[in-house]
Amino acid sequence: MSKAYSIPLIRLACAALVCLAAPFACAAPSTFGPVIGNALLCRSHLDNAYFYDYFTSAFGPAYKHEGGAFWFKADGSLWGTPVTEVMVSDDSSELVFVGAVAEASPDKLDEAIRAAAGIRHRPVDASQFPVRGSIPGSQIVYFNQKSKIYCVKYKPLPAG
Numbered sequence: 001m002s003k004a005y006s007i008p009l010i011r012l013a014c015a016a017l018v019c020l021a022a023p024f025a026c027a028a029p030s031t032f033g034p035v036i037g038n039a040l041l042c043r044s045h046l047d048n049a050y051f052y053d054y055f056t057s058a059f060g061p062a063y064k065h066e067g068g069a070f071w072f073k074a075d076g077s078l079w080g081t082p083v084t085e086v087m088v089s090d091d092s093s094e095l096v097f098v099g100a101v102a103e104a105s106p107d108k109l110d111e112a113i114r115a116a117a118g119i120r121h122r123p124v125d126a127s128q129f130p131v132r133g134s135i136p137g138s139q140i141v142y143f144n145q146k147s148k149i150y151c152v153k154y155k156p157l158p159a160g
Contacts, residue, residue, distance in 0.1 A: 036078065040150065051098050069089050
């Protein structure tokens, strides 16, 4: 390996180590919007092993494991809205899901998604804090003063 390539590789390795060791969220990779955004909008195949690996390589190890999910601190943006946490299902149920916590109310998150991706999330009930659902199947729920958006699907049957 030439010396010209070794310096950038060393810097990349050091940045990855700092990210893995840090108690705070690491910046999201450039693929975060298309990959995670499409998964959250139920526009792509959901494979919890794939998303677990993606989140681990992007944000380091999960900071908690509860509610049938691995939770990761994130520092990213989807549809122009800051995202602080992402989660992916474990193998404890027949469902597979991916989700994110957004720093906006469900109404504001819906507006941002509609403006950026053209998908609308409508209230599915008349409660004070309604679940909002889209035609592709993603849902937005209240999460304290924030929103949680997720896509849930049944796991595919094993091959053969």
